[in-house]
Amino acid sequence: QVTLVESGGGLVQAGASLRLSCVASGRTISRYRMSWFRQAPGKEREFLATISGTSSSTYYVDSVKGRFTISRDNAKNTMYLQMSSLKPEDTAVYYCAARVPTYSAHSDQQSYDFWGQGTQVTVSS
Numbered sequence: 001q002v003t004l005v006e007s008g009g010g011l012v013q014a015g016a017s018l019r020l021s022c023v024a025s026g027r028t029i030s031r032y033r034m035s036w037f038r039q040a041p042g043k044e045r046e047f048l049a050t051i052s053g054t055s056s057s058t059y060y061v062d063s064v065k066g067r068f069t070i071s072r073d074n075a076k077n078t079m080y081l082q083m084s085s086l087k088p089e090d091t092a093v094y095y096c097a098a099r100v101p102t103y104s105a106h107s108d109q110q111s112y113d114f115w116g117q118g119t120q121v122t123v124s125s
Contacts, residue, residue, distance in 0.1 A: 001026045001027070001114075002024050002025070002026045002027050002029065002032070002098055002113070002114040003024065003025045003026050003114070004022055004023070004024050004096050004097070004098060004114055004115060004116035004117075005022070005023050005025075005116055005117065006020060006021065006022050006094060006095065006096050006116040006117065006118060006119040007020070007021050007023070007119055008020040008021050008119060009094060009119030009120045009121045009122075010120075010121065010122070011122045011124065012086055012121075012122070012123055012124070013123070013124050013125075014086060014087055014088055014123055014124065014125050015085060015086065016086050016123070017082070017083060017084040017085075017086065018083045018086065018121060019080055019081070019082050019083070020036070020080065020081040020083065020094055020096075020119060020121075021078055021079070021080055022034070022036075022078065022079040022080070022081075022096030022116055023076075023077060023078050024077045024078070024079075024098065024114075025077065028074065028077060029053075029072070029074060029077050029079070029098060030053050030054075030074040031053055031100065031101075032053060032098040032099060032100060032113075032114075033050060033051070033052055033053060033098070033099055033100075033101055033106075034050070034051055034053075034072060034079045034096060034097065034098045035047065035048070035049065035050040035051070035070075035096070035097050035098075035099075035106060035112070036048045036049050036050075036068075036070060036079075036081045036094060036095070036096055036097075037094070037095045037096075037097060037109065038090075038092035038093065038094045038095065038121075039092055039093050039095070039118075040089075040091060040092040041091075041092075043092075045095065045109065046061070046107075047061060047106060047107035047109070048060065048061055048063075048064050048068065048081075048094075049061070049064060049068060049070040049081065050070065050106040051070045051071065051072055051079065053074075053101070055071065055072055058070050059106055064083075067083065067084050067085045067086075068081055068082065068083050068084070069081070069082040070082075079096055081094070081096075083121075086121075086123045087123060088123045088124065088125045089123075090121060090123050091121060091122050091123050092120075092121060093118040093119065093120050093121075094118060094119050094120075094121055095115055095116055095117075095118045096115070096116045097109075097112040097114065097115045097116070098112065098113060098114045099111055099112040099113045099114075100113060
C-alpha cells in the first residue's frame with residue numbers, strides 16, 4: 001500500500017508560481033509511474049502530466065506544456081509539480097497518483113493504483 005500526500009497549494013495571483021509536492025509512504029515509489037491530475041469546480045478531473053519511474057520520460061497536456069514541470073526525487077519518495085505563469089483557469093484541486101507500469105493511457109484514471117487527497121490551488125486575476 002502506498003499513501004500519497006500532496007502539499008504546496010494556496011492562493012496566488014495570476015502570473016505567480018507554485019511548487020506542489022507529493023510525498024509517498026509505505027513503499028518506495030521508484031517502480032511507479034506517477035502523474036498529476038486536477039479537478040476544477042464543476043468539471044471532471046483531468047490529466048496534466050506524468051513521469052516515469054526513472055524520470056527518463058515525461059509528458060504534458062498542451063494546456064500546461066511550457067508552464068508546468070513534473071519531476072521526482074526517488075531518494076525522498078517525492079514527486080513535484082513546478083507551476084509558473086499561473087492563470088485563473090488553473091484554479092483546481094490538484095491530485096497526485098501512482099501506478100505500476102502498464103500499457104494504459106497516462107490519462108486513464110482507472111489505471112492508477114494510488115491517489116492523494118488533493119491540494120487546492122486558487123489563482124486570482
